[in-house]
Amino acid sequence: MRIENEDVPDAQLVGNARSGDAQSFEILFDRYYAMIHAFAYRVCLVETEADDIAQETFIRAARGISNFRGTASFKNWLYRIAHNALIDWGKKAKRHRDKQVDFAAELDTRAQARTPDYADIHFALKQLSPDLREAVALVYFEEMNHREAADAMDCAETTVSWRIFQAKRALKKLLKEKEGESHE
Amino acid sequence: MNDDELQQRLHKLTTPEPSEAARERARHRALIAFQQTGSVQPDNSTWLGFRWNWRYAVALMLILGTLPFLFFRHPHSSENLANDRQILQQTEKLFPNQVNAVVEQNGKIDLSIAESPVVGSDQPVLLLFKRGHETIRVLSYSGHRVCLMLGKTQNCFEILATPAGGVILESEDQVWLASEHPKVAGYSLRAQTLASL
Numbered sequence: 590m591r592i593e594n595e596d597v598p599d600a601q602l603v604g605n606a607r608s609g610d611a612q613s614f615e616i617l618f619d620r621y622y623a624m625i626h627a628f629a630y631r632v633c634l635v636e637t638e639a640d641d642i643a644q645e646t647f648i649r650a651a652r653g654i655s656n657f658r659g660t661a662s663f664k665n666w667l668y669r670i671a672h673n674a675l676i677d678w679g680k681k682a683k684r685h686r687d688k689q690v691d692f693a694a695e696l697d698t699r700a701q702a703r704t705p706d707y708a709d710i711h712f713a714l715k716q717l718s719p720d721l722r723e724a725v726a727l728v729y730f731e732e733m734n735h736r737e738a739a740d741a742m743d744c745a746e747t748t749v750s751w752r753i754f755q756a757k758r759a760l761k762k763l764l765k766e767k768e769g770e771s772h773e
Numbered sequence: 774m775n776d777d778e779l780q781q782r783l784h785k786l787t788t789p790e791p792s793e794a795a796r797e798r799a800r801h802r803a804l805i806a807f808q809q810t811g812s813v814q815p816d817n818s819t820w821l822g823f824r825w826n827w828r829y830a831v832a833l834m835l836i837l838g839t840l841p842f843l844f845f846r847h848p849h850s851s852e853n854l855a856n857d858r859q860i861l862q863q864t865e866k867l868f869p870n871q872v873n874a875v876v877e878q879n880g881k882i883d884l885s886i887a888e889s890p891v892v893g894s895d896q897p898v899l900l901l902f903k904r905g906h907e908t909i910r911v912l913s914y915s916g917h918r919v920c921l922m923l924g925k926t927q928n929c930f931e932i933l934a935t936p937a938g939g940v941i942l943e944s945e946d947q948v949w950l951a952s953e954h955p956k957v958a959g960y961s962l963r964a965q966t967l968a969s970l
Binding site: 654655680729 | 869
């Protein structure tokens, strides 16, 4: 049976997918791929890496959906998987620092080619650790509350609050410095 | 700068639209993974997270009975590597998303199974540890942590497959590149991913 209605609730699609319906899984893919890609980009700040992380997230989701119990929303479950994929990315990146530098250089060029504001924000975010960037991405861009972000990041709510506090302090300082540079 | 101003500035970080090629590649690979997993809704009669009935019992007996024979082979032929992948796939069917590693050591097969399902990697990896006539074969996945008795000490490693198809082992304080055929606790290490099979 072909599913025509793109407004079918996630829960129904997940139920169908758990029973082996590939078309339902594909609708979920279409519904959330861009969201996960954007989240991955905001944390890793490298477009090609965001492609890989988003792909890995959906491969893992495909492998794990039969075990998805529905205690969290499907969307938050995907964020949790993306978080784990980002941790693996971080470990790989640590071992490929040279490659990462190349990516960073490539990205710097792209960032400069966009608006000055984009370049400044990109620069400031890049100075944060991935943990802090992820907290910022979930709370400010994905508009999660600290509890939801903590679920996605598999940490305590207080940890998210502390990371947001640190990130805000660092970002304000870095952006202020950038403003100072541009006025000189 | 107050919090509202910071938020406004953060939202100037626009994200790039994912390319059509990347999206289609991801869709294709995710659907393959979906079909390979053969999603089945678990019922309530589960043990360690999988449905326990006579079919699984028979399959488990067959696998456990066959594993030792499959392991006693020349370790490097492509046929054997295909068998390795098959072993992992069959074990994975019995313990969906719970297989941490299949280890053959001193003629004994150990299955390392997680207590609850974990979302794992799709990059299967073969590790071979050799010392004299002793060979330890480990089938696992990139991103998984495996603990082995090497000699008289227990050694725990995290396995990572590289984008170039290589394998890295990482312990608390050391990193080994399998491509350099390093010694690990006195054992020579060879490793490769099974993904390309």
